[in-house]
Amino acid sequence: TQLLEQSPQFLSIQEGENLTVYCNSSSVFSSLQWYRQEPGEGPVLLVTVVTGGEVKKLKRLTFQFGDARKDSSLHITAAQPGDTGLYLCAGPVGGSQGNLIFGKGTKLSVKP
Amino acid sequence: GAVVSQHPSRVICKSGTSVKIECRSLDFQATTMFWYRQFPKQSLMLMATSNEGSKATYEQGVEKDKFLINHASLTLSTLTVTSAHPEDSSFYICSASPLGGDGETQYFGPGTRLLVL
Numbered sequence: 478t479q480l481l482e483q484s485p486q487f488l489s490i491q492e493g494e495n496l497t498v499y500c501n502s503s504s505v506f507s508s509l510q511w512y513r514q515e516p517g518e519g520p521v522l523l524v525t526v527v528t529g530g531e532v533k534k535l536k537r538l539t540f541q542f543g544d545a546r547k548d549s550s551l552h553i554t555a556a557q558p559g560d561t562g563l564y565l566c567a568g569p570v571g572g573s574q575g576n577l578i579f580g581k582g583t584k585l586s587v588k589p
Numbered sequence: 590g591a592v593v594s595q596h597p598s599r600v601i602c603k604s605g606t607s608v609k610i611e612c613r614s615l616d617f618q619a620t621t622m623f624w625y626r627q628f629p630k631q632s633l634m635l636m637a638t639s640n641e642g643s644k645a646t647y648e649q650g651v652e653k654d655k656f657l658i659n660h661a662s663l664t665l666s667t668l669t670v671t672s673a674h675p676e677d678s679s680f681y682i683c684s685a686s687p688l689g690g691d692g693e694t695q696y697f698g699p700g701t702r703l704l705v706l
Contacts, residue, residue, distance in 0.1 A: 520682075581631065
């Protein structure tokens with residue numbers, strides 16, 4: 478069974494700090510996706526990483542896919558209150574028609 | 590582009606009644622639509638996958654007679670929670686995979702909050 482473990486579960490920081498959240502698995506994924514979800518809303522796709530070792534940047538967010546495609550990280554530089562939310566990683570379930578499995582998420586709170 | 594809507598956004602119903610939730614892809618056609626539920630402080634759990642014109646595929650442990658899915662067109666899927674009970678209270682989210690896309694990208698709706706009294 479493919480599982481995605483995210484850490485930390487909760488993170489509360491001050492505005493301006495840097496942070497990294499992790500998404501790990503014992504299984505290889507063809508790709509991993511990162512989403513941000515705000516309370517009462519659906520997840521919004523931030524990025525998809527496909528190639529082992531790949532690094533993608535989205536303004537202050539840096540996403541990395543592990544060389545072995547079993548893990549990924551999200552690094553936020555100079556966090557802002559607007560970054561507050563639940564960050565979810567997800568990956569396709571092998572052999573299924575686009576089905577995704579999700580990690581439990583990291584709940585980030587950035588205080589002004 | 591790639592907007593998915595859900596209706597209603599929240600619903601309160603009495604135990605024993607049925608509730609229908611609509612999921613629409615507004616500016617694209619969707620090969621496949623997915624239904625998830627999310628309990629408080631937990632992640633999304635896939636309930637079922639539906640393709641237009643065919644029967645939905647349900648995940649293990651999800652009762653197909655309780656959660657009826659109809660995928661009438663390439664832009665509309667409905668989830669009906671039949672004979673709802675308080676334990677069905679949850680946040681239901683749909684997503685859609687674009688026709689002609691990579692098969693892995695899904696666009697999510699804003700969710701429907703169901704409260705069964």
